[in-house]
Amino acid sequence: MAGSSTGNGPLQLHVPEPSVRPGDQPDFSSVKIPQAGTVERPPVDVDPRDIRDLAFSIIRVLNRKGEAVGPWAGSLTDEELRDGLRDMMTLRAFDARMQTAQRQGKTSFYMQHMGEEAVSCAFRKAMEPGDMNFPTYRQAGLLIAGGYPMVDMMNQIYSNEADPLKGRQLPIMYSSKEHGFFSISGNLGTQFIQAVGWAMASAIKRDTRIAAGWIGDGSTAESDFHAALVFASTYQAPVVLNIVNNQWAISTFQGIARGGSGTFAARGLGFGLPSLRVDGNDYLAVHAVAKWAVERARRNLGPTLVEYVTYRVGAHSTSDDPSAYRAKTESDAWPLGDPVIRLKNHLIVKGLWSDERHKQAEAEVMDSVIAAQKEAESHGTLHSGGKPSTRDMFEGVYETMPPHLRRQRQEAGV
Amino acid sequence: MPRMTMIEAIRSAMDVSMERDDDVVVFGEDVGYFGGVFRCTAGLQQKYGKTRCFDTPISELGIVGAAIGMAAYGLRPCIEIQFADYVYPAFDQIASEAARIRYRSNGQFTCPIVIRMPTGGGIFGGQTHSQSPEALFTHVSGLKVVVPSNPVDAKGLLIAAIEDPDPVIFLEPKRLYNGPFDGHHDKPVTPWSKHALGEVPEGHFTVPLGKAEVRRAGAELTVLAYGTMTYVSEAAAADTGIDAEIIDLKTLLPLDLETIVASVSKTGRCVIVHEATLTSGFGAELAALVQKHCFYHLEAPITRVTGWDTPYPHAQEWDYFPGPARVGRAMIETMEG
Numbered sequence: 001m002a003g004s005s006t007g008n009g010p011l012q013l014h015v016p017e018p019s020v021r022p023g024d025q026p027d028f029s030s031v032k033i034p035q036a037g038t039v040e041r042p043p044v045d046v047d048p049r050d051i052r053d054l055a056f057s058i059i060r061v062l063n064r065k066g067e068a069v070g071p072w073a074g075s076l077t078d079e080e081l082r083d084g085l086r087d088m089m090t091l092r093a094f095d096a097r098m099q100t101a102q103r104q105g106k107t108s109f110y111m112q113h114m115g116e117e118a119v120s121c122a123f124r125k126a127m128e129p130g131d132m133n134f135p136t137y138r139q140a141g142l143l144i145a146g147g148y149p150m151v152d153m154m155n156q157i158y159s160n161e162a163d164p165l166k167g168r169q170l171p172i173m174y175s176s177k178e179h180g181f182f183s184i185s186g187n188l189g190t191q192f193i194q195a196v197g198w199a200m201a202s203a204i205k206r207d208t209r210i211a212a213g214w215i216g217d218g219s220t221a222e223s224d225f226h227a228a229l230v231f232a233s234t235y236q237a238p239v240v241l242n243i244v245n246n247q248w249a250i251s252t253f254q255g256i257a258r259g260g261s262g263t264f265a266a267r268g269l270g271f272g273l274p275s276l277r278v279d280g281n282d283y284l285a286v287h288a289v290a291k292w293a294v295e296r297a298r299r300n301l302g303p304t305l306v307e308y309v310t311y312r313v314g315a316h317s318t319s320d321d322p323s324a325y326r327a328k329t330e331s332d333a334w335p336l337g338d339p340v341i342r343l344k345n346h347l348i349v350k351g352l353w354s355d356e357r358h359k360q361a362e363a364e365v366m367d368s369v370i371a372a373q374k375e376a377e378s379h380g381t382l383h384s385g386g387k388p389s390t391r392d393m394f395e396g397v398y399e400t401m402p403p404h405l406r407r408q409r410q411e412a413g414v
Numbered sequence: 415m416p417r418m419t420m421i422e423a424i425r426s427a428m429d430v431s432m433e434r435d436d437d438v439v440v441f442g443e444d445v446g447y448f449g450g451v452f453r454c455t456a457g458l459q460q461k462y463g464k465t466r467c468f469d470t471p472i473s474e475l476g477i478v479g480a481a482i483g484m485a486a487y488g489l490r491p492c493i494e495i496q497f498a499d500y501v502y503p504a505f506d507q508i509a510s511e512a513a514r515i516r517y518r519s520n521g522q523f524t525c526p527i528v529i530r531m532p533t534g535g536g537i538f539g540g541q542t543h544s545q546s547p548e549a550l551f552t553h554v555s556g557l558k559v560v561v562p563s564n565p566v567d568a569k570g571l572l573i574a575a576i577e578d579p580d581p582v583i584f585l586e587p588k589r590l591y592n593g594p595f596d597g598h599h600d601k602p603v604t605p606w607s608k609h610a611l612g613e614v615p616e617g618h619f620t621v622p623l624g625k626a627e628v629r630r631a632g633a634e635l636t637v638l639a640y641g642t643m644t645y646v647s648e649a650a651a652a653d654t655g656i657d658a659e660i661i662d663l664k665t666l667l668p669l670d671l672e673t674i675v676a677s678v679s680k681t682g683r684c685v686i687v688h689e690a691t692l693t694s695g696f697g698a699e700l701a702a703l704v705q706k707h708c709f710y711h712l713e714a715p716i717t718r719v720t721g722w723d724t725p726y727p728h729a730q731e732w733d734y735f736p737g738p739a740r741v742g743r744a745m746i747e748t749m750e751g
């Protein structure tokens with residue numbers, strides 16, 4: 001901890017370090033995990049000052065046996081649970097195929113969600129049509145669970161002739177206004193305050209729609225995060241502010257961004273925001289907390305800060321190799337398990353599912369992903385087949401193309 | 415002499431500087447334990463300890479602001495912004511603070527920091543891994559702006575920048591990290607290990623800031639370029655057979671006007687090439703200076719070949735990137751003009 005040298009000796013700079021590095025034995029004993037079902041569920045109109053302890057605990061619903069327990073259980077029907085499992089399995093299969101497609105040179109870049117599927121998939125189910133997400137690059141579950149066509153996602157990834165964004169954006173930087181998914185920026189953090197602004201606009205216009213902002217643990221260090229919290233707090237904006245703490249920011253462990261504050265959720269306390277921590281690998285817990293926060297926003301009770309405690313199982317992106325900076329078996333040691341397996345086990349415990357049905361569902365899901373991929377590839381991949389035109393490159397900088405760009409387009413011969 | 419890639423040369427510059435001067439500290443996102451996403455700082459934390467080379471929170475404003483504070487104390491931070499595209503959150507700290515501290519405190523406080531960042535395109539990085547924001551910095555009084563084009567210059571210029579008493583923006587064309595990319599993207603790139611400019615002295619040396627270099631002597635036309643565009647221009651000269659004199663500016667601010675004027679006065683023709691967008695790009699400054707100082711020698715209008723005035727696209731990378739074909743065409747037009 002900070003201040004290891006006391007008294008009148010020379011000062012010493014404190015630089016936090018993870019306790020485990022490559023070659024070491026993974027150890028998550030410092031992650032304090034309460035038993036499922038033990039954290040209270042306050043009424044949505046609770047005074048934030050009365051639930052400060054929720055910023056230091058972890059709301060969990062699924063216990064080790066796969067049962068849903070405690071006051072946060074029961075937010076989903078059997079049908080919705082089965083859909084949730086399918087959404088997460090679809091996202092996982094989608095990731096697997098696109099990761100491979102990148103390796104095969106069909107696109108330049110990809111980022112996967114392995115281990116974090118529950119966060120975006122379950123959150124999406126707590127929102128209403130018309131609500132708006134301001135996501136990062138690791139929330140494709142919002143699109144999958146929202147029914148956005150996979151083939152359009154793939155067209156974007158391939159930058160092909162059917163790419164809804166005309167080849168202008170890096171793969172996975174989707175945008176769909178219709179599906180409540182704000183255009184992803186490569187510049188970390190920018191979307192967090194924009195979500196607050198969107199929510200403020202909805203309140204200004206006496207609308208009923210709410211917004212959700214998304215940010216990674218590492219990116220909470222950006223000033224945009226702090227701007228979002230102060231604006232949300234000052235104007236009591238109808239927004240859910242989501243921090244996805246997957247323990248890593250590329251090679252940097254979460255302690256560098258968190259510093260001396262016990263948790264990321266605790267950042268909200270100084271702003272007077274209700275701040276909750278939730279088991280991000282527990283589909284039921286994510287959904288229940290999302291629903292609670294969304295309801296607060298919708299009922300004009302103001303913003304909520306939520307930290308999802310999860311783990312980035314895969315590499316940061318296809319440009320990254322985590323074996324250089326973290327223990328190889330760390331993901332196996334992660335104490336909150338795998339979100340897909342946990343929901344699967346829950347469905348089995350409830351008598352709604354079986355191993356055979358799971359296998360069958362895996363095959364169906366993979367078939368649908370492969371079918372979408374075939375269709376997308378018929379429109380081209382990054383380096384072969386149909387591509388967006390060079391003309392497209394000049395369009396859309398402004399609503400009306402100014403003369404200087406028109407001249408440049410002519411010079412380019414298109 | 416040892417062979418180095420540009421990455422190794424940059425690392426070596428920091429290593430040599432940290433070895434010689436305890437006040438040199440290195441930090442940035444993923445810079446410490448891992449050694450940077452491009453590996454430019456690999457091994458420095460292991461060698462110098464985590465209080466001299468360390469990971470920072472993801473806050474560019476924080477990185478630059480902290481460096482300014484350290485410089486005010488007396489250190490010489492050499493900091494990394496992971497991509498130039500991510501420097502904007504730090505712009506206030508750079509433009510309003512780092513650049514003006516000497517002036518506004520009348521020298522009581524100074525800001526000897528180096529802000530390194532990879533720039534430029536050619537890697538299918540889309541709009542947030544491809545930008546060339548040099549002109550945003552050359553427009554700020556109080557900054558120096560350096561763009562090396564090869565390993566030996568990268569090392570010598572970086573050491574000079576670290577030793578410089580004023581803030582230096584050090585832009586590293588990432589497409590050159592492993593070899594002299596000339597824009598012929600369908601052909602393999604010669605690695606630096608097989609290139610003369612990949613020969614880099616092991617120890618301390620400097621390449622002076624503010625000095626350009628003629629990369630290819632020629633009589634017919636002058637090309638003003640820097641970074642990746644030096645090689646693209648060389649390729650264009652080879653492709654067109656035009657006897658171009660290609661100048662690698664190396665430092666944009668302060669600019670080596672003498673070398674430029676001597677060359678254009680001789681050739682009477684000038685093509686300016688940069689990856690950054692056209693409007694208000696650094697080429698505009700160069701064109702203004704050339705017409706002012708070489709007006710009576712000019713036999714053709716000065717031409718600029720640049721990135722188009724759009725955000726950097728993904729799929730259309732090679733339509734956007736000013737490659738040898740476009741540069742060659744501009745050279746031919748300038749010869750005819």
Ligand SMILES: Cc1ncc(C[n+]2csc(CCOP(=O)(O)OP(=O)(O)O)c2C)c(N)n1
Nearest residue numbers: 138186187188216217218219248249250500
């Ligand atoms: C302004 C800015 N700075 C730096 C980067 C480079 N970068 C991309 S992702 C990343 C790590 C983000 O980590 P985190 O916020 O934890 O999200 P995660 O990737 O874990 O989902 C960094 C440093 C960037 N994209 N934008």
Ligand SMILES: [Mg+2]
Nearest residue numbers: 216217248249
């Ligand atoms: Mg993270």
